[in-house]
Structure formats: C-alpha cells, structure tokens
Amino acid sequence: MMPGDDAQQKIEAYLGRLRHILRDMNPVEAGEIVEELRSHVLDKAAPAGQVTAAGVDAALAMLGTPEELATQYTTDALLMRAEISRSPIRILASLFRWASLSLAGFLVLIASIVGYFLGGAFMWCGVLKIIHPQTAGLWLLHHGGDTWEISVRLGFATVPPDARDVLGWWVVPLGLVVGCALIMLTTHSSLWCVRRYRQSLSLERL
Amino acid sequence: MKPPRAPLDQESVNKWEVQLRKGCLELAILAALWDRKLYGLEILRRLESDSDLIVSEGTVYPLLSRVKMLGLVRSEWVESDAGHPRKYYALTPAGKHRGREMAETWARFSTSMSQLLAPLAKEKKEK
Numbered sequence: 001m002m003p004g005d006d007a008q009q010k011i012e013a014y015l016g017r018l019r020h021i022l023r024d025m026n027p028v029e030a031g032e033i034v035e036e037l038r039s040h041v042l043d044k045a046a047p048a049g050q051v052t053a054a055g056v057d058a059a060l061a062m063l064g065t066p067e068e069l070a071t072q073y074t075t076d077a078l079l080m081r082a083e084i085s086r087s088p089i090r091i092l093a094s095l096f097r098w099a100s101l102s103l104a105g106f107l108v109l110i111a112s113i114v115g116y117f118l119g120g121a122f123m124w125c126g127v128l129k130i131i132h133p134q135t136a137g138l139w140l141l142h143h144g145g146d147t148w149e150i151s152v153r154l155g156f157a158t159v160p161p162d163a164r165d166v167l168g169w170w171v172v173p174l175g176l177v178v179g180c181a182l183i184m185l186t187t188h189s190s191l192w193c194v195r196r197y198r199q200s201l202s203l204e205r206l
Numbered sequence: 207m208k209p210p211r212a213p214l215d216q217e218s219v220n221k222w223e224v225q226l227r228k229g230c231l232e233l234a235i236l237a238a239l240w241d242r243k244l245y246g247l248e249i250l251r252r253l254e255s256d257s258d259l260i261v262s263e264g265t266v267y268p269l270l271s272r273v274k275m276l277g278l279v280r281s282e283w284v285e286s287d288a289g290h291p292r293k294y295y296a297l298t299p300a301g302k303h304r305g306r307e308m309a310e311t312w313a314r315f316s317t318s319m320s321q322l323l324a325p326l327a328k329e330k331k332e333k
Binding site for chain 2: 029032033035036037038039040042043044046062063064068069072073076077080199
C-alpha cells in the first residue's frame with residue numbers, strides 16, 4: 001500500500017538524515033540499511049490498510065533517532081574493521097565519524113589523537129637521532145638560574161650551547177619502544193571504549 | 207563492624223536481567239532463523255511469540271547487520287505483496303555451526319545452573 005504524501009515526507013526526512021550520517025560508510029552497505037528500514041517502516045505503519053502519518057510516526061519512534069541508529073551501525077563497522085586491521089589511520093577515520101554523533105565519540109577521538117601524536121613523536125625522535133645526532137633527542141634546556149626545561153627535539157633546530165642531551169644514543173631504542181607501546185595502548189584503549197559504548201547502547205534499547 | 211549491605215533494589219535486578227537478555231540475543235536470532243528465512247519484522251515477532259525476548263527495533267537491525275558482517279547469515283531482497291521489497295535473512299553454514307555450538311553451551315550452562323538454583327526455587331515454593 002502506498003503511503004500518503006505526509007507519511008512519505010516523514011519517511012524520506014528520517015531516511016535522508018540517516019543516509020547523510022552514514023555517508024562515509026560503503027555506499028552499497030549504507031543503501032541496504034536505508035532500504036531495509038524503509039521496508040520495515042512501511043510494514044510496521046500499515047499492518048492492514050493505508051500507511052498513515054501517525055503510523056509512520058509510531059514506527060519511526062520505535063526505531064529511535066537516526067543519530068542513535070547510525071551510531072550503532074558506525075561503531076559496529078569500526079569494531080569490525082579493527083578486527084581486520086589495527087591501522088591507526090583507519091581507527092582515527094572511523095572515530096572522526098563517531099565523534100560527529102556523540103560527545104563520548106568526541107572525547108575518545110581527542111584522547112586517541114593525543115596518544116597517537118605522542119607515540120609518533122617518540123618514535124620519530126628515536127629515528128631522527130640517527131640522522132641528526134647533534135640536535136635530536138631528549139634535551140635539558142637551561143633558561144638561566146635554576147630554570148630547566150625538558151624538551152623532545154626532532155633535530156630540525158639548533159640546540160643552545162648550554163643544553164644537555166639527557167639520554168644520548170639511548171633515545172633510539174627507548175623512543176622506538178615507548179612510541180610503539182603508546183600507539184598500541186592508544187589503539188587498545190580506543191577500541192575498548194568503543195566496545196563499552198556499543199554495549200551500553202544495546203542495553204539501553206533492549 | 208556491620209556487614210556491607212547488598213544492593214538488592216529493583217533497578218539493579220532489572221539491569222542484571224537486561225544483561226542476561228542481551229547475552230542471549232545473538233543465539234535467539236540464529237535460532238529464529240534455524241528452519242526458514244525471515245525478514246526483520248518477522249524475526250522480531252518470532253522472538254516475541256516464541257520466547258520472552260522483547261527486543262527494540264532499533265537494536266535488532268544493527269545486530270542483523272553485524273551477524274551478516276560476521277558471515278553468520280546471508281540476505282536477499284524479495285518482492286512482496288505489500289508493494290515493497292523485503293530483506294530476508296537465512297543462516298549460512300557458519301551460522302548453523304555457530305548456532306549449534308552456542309545451543310550446546312547454553313544447554314550445559316542452564317542444566318548446571320538449574321541444579322544449583324533448585325534449593326532456591328524449592329524455598330520460594332514453600333513460602
């Protein structure tokens with residue numbers, strides 16, 4: 001049975017919003033999700049007879065908001081991709097999508113960016129020490145009197161003459177190990193947060 | 207020293223029950239699809255009629271998508287008399303295997319728990 005104009009508009013508005021939120025997902029997958037929900041709403045809104053605007057409202061309310069639904073699909077896809085590849089770039093790309101849907105996603109994204117940035121900086125510091133042995137590494141900079149500053153330097157700028165290289169060549173293995181550990185810890189923590197959040201969403205709506 | 211009080215309020219009991227139902231949901235979906243292919247709304251209705259699982263519609267569709275990504279079910283679009291196509295789900299061989307394994311685990315677990323809980327149930331009857 002074809003829905004009336006008002007009912008059709010409500011369905012299109014809801015599915016249009018959902019399609020927009022899922023725009024970064026594989027277009028075939030996103031299209032299937034949207035069409036399946038359209039089919040569900042039409043079945044649900046007209047158990048016997050004409051699809052009415054009130055029936056559509058009730059059916060859409062039972063599904064939840066497009067944002068809530070999209071969050072479940074998005075976090076599932078993120079976790080599924082993470083099972084296949086633990087690439088920080090893939091994880092960050094998925095977290096960007098999640099961050100636009102919820103505050104929890106935004107906070108996890110910020111924490112992940114900081115974690116990956118620090119991990120990357122430590123690793124680069126270790127690698128660049130080999131290329132710039134006189135200027136890269138962990139340095140103690142003297143600002144006069146008793147004021148000292150610890151600085152991780154990648155070797156692209158000169159070092160003041162009274163600065164001290166704290167770790168020397170040890171920064172190479174330590175930078176690589178600490179950097180790797182930070183990146184792995186960030187990946188693990190991000191996925192743990194996503195799993196917990198995903199689980200809480202299911203429980204809320206069960 | 208006073209012994210700590212166990213938080214036995216209704217809310218914590220409800221939360222525990224929701225966790226329990228959530229844990230069964232994947233098995234329930236595989237069981238609903240065991241002997242025939244069904245579309246989303248039919249799965250929801252079957253869960254409601256054949257079990258005590260009343261699942262939100264906003265939960266079941268993402269879950270169906272997830273079990274499909276895991277390769278446990280496959281889907282196909284079928285034209286219907288209602289005038290719009292419906293997406294039917296059916297178990298894959300991997301889904302059948304997973305369903306059998308989960309059902310065996312469930313049977314073992316529920317038998318042992320029933321034995322353990324028998325005195326509690328008996329006490330409740332006597333009251």
